[in-house]
Amino acid sequence: MATENNPLLKSKYNEYLSAMEKIRQVATLPDPEFSAGYYLEPMEVVSGKQIADLKLMQMFPWWGTFKSSKAEALSMANMKLSSFNEAKLEIQNKLKSVWYQLYSNKKEIEYSNETIDILKSLENIILGQYQNATFSSSAVKSSSSVVSQNSETNNSQSNDGKSGSMGAMNSDSAEKTENSMEMQKGNSMGKSSGIIGIFNLQLEVLELENNIELLKDQQKTLAAQFNSLLNRDLSANISISDTLDNKYNPSQAYIDSIKANNPMVQMIEFEKQSYENKIQMSKKMGLPMIGVGLNYSIIAKSAESNSMMNGKDMLMPMLTVSLPIYRKKYNAMVKESELMISSTDARLTNTKNELEVEYIKVLESIKNAERRIKLITAQQDLTERSLNLLVSQYSTSGSGFDEVLRLQIQLLKYKIQASKALTDYNIAIAMLEKLIN
Secondary structure, three states: OOOOOOHHHHHHHHHHHHHHHHHHHHOOOOOOEEEEEEEEEEEEEOOEEEEEEEEEEEEEOOOOHHHHHHHHHHHHHHHHHHHHHHHHHHHHHHHHHHHHHHHHHHHHHHHHHHHHHHHHHHHHHHHHHHHHHHHHHHHHHHHHHHHHHHHHHHHHHHHOOOHHHHHHHHHHHHHHHHHHHHHHHHHHHHHHHHHHHHHHHHHHHHHHHHHHHHHHHHHHHHHHHHHHHOOOOOOOOOOOOOOOOOOOOHHHOOHHHHHHHOHHHHHHHHHHHHHHHHHHHHHHHOOOOEEEEEEEEEEEOOOOOOOOOOOOOEEEEEEEEOOOOOOHHHHHHHHHHHHHHHHHHHHHHHHHHHHHHHHHHHHHHHHHHHHHHHHHHHHHHHHHHHHHHHHHHHHHHOOOHHHHHHHHHHHHHHHHHHHHHHHHHHHHHHHHHHHHO
16 A cells, blocks of 8 residues: 555654764764964064964874764664654554455445345335235125124024024124134234334334444544545545455464564664664774874064075974873763663563564454354354245245344344454454564
């Protein structure tokens, strides 16, 4: 992923370039010294009158001082470069993590919308069955009315003296009336159950729609975070794929490689090198410095001098040696660097231990995610099979809607869990890649 525009990385890289410029500074001779003196009253010398003195001096450090200074500055620059590499890996890991969360939210929104469509289709089916039940109830009421009229007619005929043959007809009519009442009661219970099913279904739809809005808000926040890491417009479009890969072999990563190549380890090792070079530099600084120069004396002619050198200027080569006799400063510089080396050794050991623990944690996260993916895939498959059977049963008998609704919601949960498990897997892989860079 492109991270060139990230402000933090720009800052880190400029720190590295700045440290590289320091190498030129430490490998440069000190400025030469020039001094001039003018006599207010010319000083009488054998060869005339001395008017002024001009001096030019260049100091040179002891042999090897520049080499130690350059090595120390280079180690510091490499430490800055390792800091830049660590920051780059961290930002890339954050980008991957945010992108995977965007993917997870996107899939959850898709699955929720699909479930809403399915639930609304079920709602239409229930409404159709409800209308059919209403029509059947009307037919039953009409049939009951006819049976009642026939019963009254038969009773009048029985009173006229035809009670023998009409008695059987009255018995049949009573049985039909009872059956009609039972059918009407059953239809009434079916309608009540269907209405409750619709209400439960609508409650689930409302909850899913609300969750979708929450996820969309989260998407905006995650997108802003992603674009901020790339230092671009917070509302810039982000391309999100439809699938994630779950094929990676963690055995390719070795803890020894992590301990050797991780930027955090390299940064501390370069810091240690800088202190080792600083010890050498401090020792060199405790040795004499040598200065080479010229002294030019301006001499005017003197009327009282008969010397052949009368009025002739004098040029005198000069050699200067510094005497670093105050050793406490240099000894303290060496001791300071030795203590810092001990500090970096302890910090290096601690960092390697932390990286090893982090490596074990990442492997555990990868294995846990793999187990979750395997388990949820099996659960999702069994749920889909059960749901298909229940839907077939419901379409033929009209019973078991509550279980259909429950399994449909459960299937959605499994899909979301599978998406999150895959996301967690890839986030763990991204962390592993950061460790082994």
